Amino acid sequence: MSKGIVLLAAGGTGGHVFPAEALAFKLKERGYSVHLVTDSRAERYAGKFPAEEIHVVPSATIGSKNPVAVARSLWTLWSGMRAAKRLIQRLKPVIVVGFGGYPTVPPLLAATRLGVPSMLHEQNAVMGRANKALAPRVKAIAGGFLPESGGAFSDKTIATGNPVRPAILAAAEQPYLPSRAGEPFNLVVFGGSQGAQYFSKAMPTAISLLDDVLRDRLRITQQVRPEDMEMVRGCAAQLQMSADIAPFFNDMAERLAKAHLVICRSGASTVSEISVIGRPAVLVPYPHALDHDQAANAAALAATGGAKVIVQAELSPERIASILSHVMNDPEKLAGMAAAAKLAGKPDAANLLADMVEAIAAGKTVSEFKRTRA
Ligand SMILES: CC(=O)N[C@H]1[C@@H](OP(=O)(O)OP(=O)(O)OC[C@H]2O[C@@H](n3ccc(=O)[nH]c3=O)[C@H](O)[C@@H]2O)O[C@H](CO)[C@@H](O)[C@@H]1O
Structure with a gap:
């Protein structure tokens, strides 16, 4: 009853x-x-x-x-x-x-x-x-x-x-396994429930700027708004990239569990999920969010050392490429961020x-x- x-x-x-x-x-x-x-x-x-x-x-x-x-x-x-x-x-x-x-x-x-x-x-x-x-x-x-x-x-x-959803709690059981030189590097890029147009153009350009060794290691999951799907698919084919591209992933929990780095917006559930699972993130708050709630959510996780926040106005494909080159060669730094994020999780x-x-x-x-x- x-x-x-x-x-x-x-x-x-x-x-x-x-x-x-x-x-x-x-x-x-x-x-x-x-x-x-x-x-x-x-x-x-x-x-x-x-x-x-x-x-x-x-x-x-x-x-x-x-x-x-x-x-x-x-x-x-x-x-x-x-x-x-x-x-x-x-x-x-x-x-x-x-x-x-x-x-x-x-x-x-x-x-x-x-x-x-x-x-x-x-x-x-x-x-x-x-x-x-x-x-x-x-x-x-x-x-x-x-x-x-x-x-x-x-x-x-x-x-x-x-x-957070039960699938996220299940994913949180999986430890963070760093990706070392020569090993595949899983990068998850997403916006939120609606996607984020900014990443559609910025990510393919950023990846084209990486050297061949790093680009070969990348395995990308990228959420792309429906109107940008064709363009991003074309870029991935041109770069001969291994990329899963979709407007929405129903298995996001599993993808986050496997991620070596996440680049995303900072909606409340997104930030909470990343910290419950414990994955390092570059957070790019949605610049037009009412009351700048995304900037405040991102700041809360960044304060723990679990994420880096970059405002969109200061981001560029060149900067994304430079961050990727740096962190893909520094697995210990990413592992440290993952641990800090997890400590902050609820x-x-x-x-x-x-x-x-x-x-x-x-x-x-x-x-x-x-x-x-x-
Ligand atoms: C533009 C805007 O106003 N956004 C607001 C909106 O964001 P939004 O609706 O994007 O909210 P969140 O980031 O909180 O949640 C997104 C959810 O979608 C899931 N997901 C996303 C992509 C995907 O492919 N698969 C998938 O499952 C994420 O895992 C997460 O669970 O509500 C949030 C919570 O009030 C606010 O913080 C945001 O500022």
Whole structure:
């Protein structure tokens, strides 16, 4: 028999949904039923997300200054809140947990109005806008990279880390095996759930600048946005490179486990996964990210010595080639970074977050929960 329903709310991008999914697996193991409320991208997760049902309620952002657009958004939010209220009254969840993104605003507001316990998980080192708006109303906030003290809501924040998928935890069992002179060197290049156009042009040029000995050692996995696939495939063929190229790799955990170096953006789950598995990384924060959350996530891992951060404006194919030449000849340095990254990893985040969900659902305060952990 189910211990009760937990309603998870997440904006429809991988950045919000993947941590919610990791928590969902954990809660199901503990005997809860899970429902997900998200936006119109819900069908992407159908059959994959371990929820009894996936619900969509209307939502909108208020980004525009145009009064007609603002009125329309407010109306959509109002309808979303009414729909969310009906959903919560029907499901009677023991708690509603928001993972950020504007589609979480109606369900979380509805939960607080109905007196249902509610909490947030913020994946990034900087709080997103939806979470910032909801933070004063919820009972607790779990943070992927948020500090437990000194932040705006430190009295109710717990640094759980970002829950990672079971496949990532399995990959974390594999030790880092350095690639020495003459041995294959696995390089994984990726953007995030949507890919990163920057690497499509920069990587092939960088690789063309390497000497033949290093280029022969490279085995590349590169996530490439669909519109760039043909161009990057052509470059790889011209360079006679061994490269796996795709818009999205479903076996990313396994690829990260085998990587000798990762070059990527610094979305919250990306950074958390790299540190849980323990692989050295060059992080290139997405320069147009709202509130520069990616720069802050990257800085958190770089501070441990597990990664190097380079802002895109200071990066070039020449610099990538120079970094590759240097580190491919210095396996000890990469092994040191891998160890530092692993030390910073939080493989127990999903467990801790599930403990927190159970405690808040049972009416405990954050300070009471913290005391049980001490
Ligand atoms: C442009 C933008 O606004 N990005 C935001 C978005 O990033 P984004 O949605 O890219 O989020 P993350 O980096 O957090 O997660 C990407 C996920 O996709 C997976 N993956 C990626 C490529 C692939 O081929 N296969 C695969 O499985 C990664 O392993 C990771 O689990 O949400 C994050 C979490 O709120 C934020 O930190 C980012 O700033």
